[in-house]
Amino acid sequence: MTEEPAKLPRLTLSRQIRDSLVSRIVSLRLRPGERLVETRLxxxxxxxxxxxxxxxxxxxxMRLVETRPRRGTFVRPFVQETLRESYVVRAALEETATRLALLAGGVPVEALREDVAAMRAAAAAGDREASVRAxxxxxRHIVExxxxxLLRLSxxxxxxxxxxxVTMVATAVDLADITRDHAELLATIEAGDLETACRHARDHQWHYADLPHDAHGRARDSAAG
Structure with missing residues (x-):
């Protein structure tokens, strides 16, 4: 029998319900194909x-559930695998975007600084949604x-x-860690260190792919920082 979560306060209730369901879906407490009935929820x-x-x-x-006409809403299958795959693809796209942007000399550094400042403020306030937006x-600034x-559309x-x-809810990512990672990437971009910036852009995304090895083929347990 599926474990039921504790009842939630009314403040931002729909968002709290969403985050609770995300956690239950990704942790497989709600199984693929399981029907989600509004009245029961x-x-x-x-x-x-x-x-x-x-x-x-x-x-x-978010493509975590699907609504089937006259049948209801169901948990989509393969949610975890789809998340892993998306981060591997995103890593490749953002490594390429970083390379192209630096070679073209068109990186909007001031905008990136503002985004990092927004992440820092979000971390101080414990505001996960603001951190996601920043x-x-x-x-997006780098990709553009x-x-x-074609890269942007992909x-x-x-x-x-x-x-x-989804990742923020499912893995309880530390908001201060997010700020630090982006600040480090920004520092390599500002320094004009092409290869280091590209590697950082790729590894930053690959980390969230949750695979047994990193982008360099090293086992996670033995991978250096």
């Missing part, structure tokens, strides 16, 4: 159906600076903001 969380419906709508945008903005439309097609939100 509303009773579980001690609320009306409206915030539950809003939460399910956001989960569908992180996505940081990487690459001036390669990157946007990965639904970056939605997947980043």
């Amino acid at each position: 509303a009773a579980t969380y001690g609320t009306s159906q409206a915030p539950v419906r809003e939460a399910l709508r956001e989960l569908e945008i 992180s996505v903005s940081f990487h 600076a690459a001036r390669n439309e 990157w946007e097609g990965l639904q970056i903001e939605a997947r980043t939100s």
Whole structure:
């Protein structure tokens, strides 16, 4: 029998329900193919159906659930594997984007500094959503600076903001760590260190692929920092 979560306070209820369901889906406490019934979820969380419906709508945008006509809403299969695959693809795209942007000399450094400052403020406030927005903005600035439309469309097609939100909920990422990682990447970009910046851009994403080895083929247990 599926373990039921504790009831939540009413503040930002739909967002809390969404995050609770994300955690349960990624941890497989809600299994692939399992039906999510609004009335049952509303009773579980001690609320009306409206915030539950809003939460399910956001989960569908994230592609964690799917609504089938006249049948209901169901947990999509292979959520964890899809997340892993998306980060491997994203790592390759962002490594290339970083290389193109630096070679073209068009990296918007001031905008990246503002994004890092926003991440730092979000970390201080414990605001996960603000951290997600600033992180996505940081990487989008680099992708757009690459001036390669096909690369940009491929990157946007990965639904970056939605997947980043899922990762933040599922892995309890430390917001201060996110700020530090982006600040380090920015420092390599400002220094004009092409290869180091490209490697950092790739490894930053590969870390979240949750594979037994890193981008260099080293086992996670023995990988250096």
